[in-house]
Amino acid sequence: MPRSLTNSAAALAFATSTLVLSAPASAMDGWIEKASPHSVEKTVMQLTAAIEKAGAKVFAVIDHQAGAKSVGLDMPATTLVLFGNPKIGTPIMQANPMAAHDLPIRVLVWSKDGQTQMAALAPETFKTRYGVDPAMKPLQMMQGAVGKFMDAAAQ
Numbered sequence: 425m426p427r428s429l430t431n432s433a434a435a436l437a438f439a440t441s442t443l444v445l446s447a448p449a450s451a452m453d454g455w456i457e458k459a460s461p462h463s464v465e466k467t468v469m470q471l472t473a474a475i476e477k478a479g480a481k482v483f484a485v486i487d488h489q490a491g492a493k494s495v496g497l498d499m500p501a502t503t504l505v506l507f508g509n510p511k512i513g514t515p516i517m518q519a520n521p522m523a524a525h526d527l528p529i530r531v532l533v534w535s536k537d538g539q540t541q542m543a544a545l546a547p548e549t550f551k552t553r554y555g556v557d558p559a560m561k562p563l564q565m566m567q568g569a570v571g572k573f574m575d576a577a578a579q
Contacts, residue, residue: 454549456570460533460540460578464501467533467540467577471505474576478569480509483528502534512562512569520554529570533577542574 460467472482488502508528517524531544547566550556556563 454546454553456544456546456574458542458574458578460542462540462578464503464533464535464540467542468503468505470579471531471533471542471573471577472507474573475505475507478573480507480569482507500535502532505531505533507531507573509569512565515560515562516550516554516556516566519556519560523550523554523556526550526553529566531570531574531577542577544570544574546570 462470468485472485475482482505484504484506486504486506488504489499492499506528513527513529517527526545526549529544529547531542533540533542535541547563547570548558550563550566551558
């Protein structure tokens with residue numbers, strides 16, 4: 425491959441990834457977003473309580489701010505909550521095992537300019553990304569659950 429083509433391809437790839445990675449979640453399709461009037465810590469507490477109350481399982485809570493601090497770096501409060509229900513997620517992964525890449529469900533809770541935000545990959549994204557039948561009941565259940573849990577976290 426000619427060097428100029430390789431450099432052009434690399435430049436295009438870099439520009440594209442920079443654009444995607446630097447764009448706010450609201451600018452990207454496929455996300456459910458919600459602001460919370462509470463701190464990141466309280467929002468995460470309320471989110472995990474709502475998940476557990478509904479009978480789903482919280483698999484992990486990852487405190488990215490603490491991770492950054494452990495290596496001498498600073499970042500705003502940023503926590504990732506991974507949760508799911510095998511009765512809902514398993515049929516989706518059976519339809520396409522690649523869906524396991526985006527399961528269990530993740531809700532990111534972070535502070536930006538003093539405001540707490542939440543974002544999760546919209547379950548409807550599984551339709552296009554993994555070819556999952558949009559009429560599949562577990563997919564519809566997941567859609568309702570994510571919104572319900574984020575609403576509870578923001579109350």
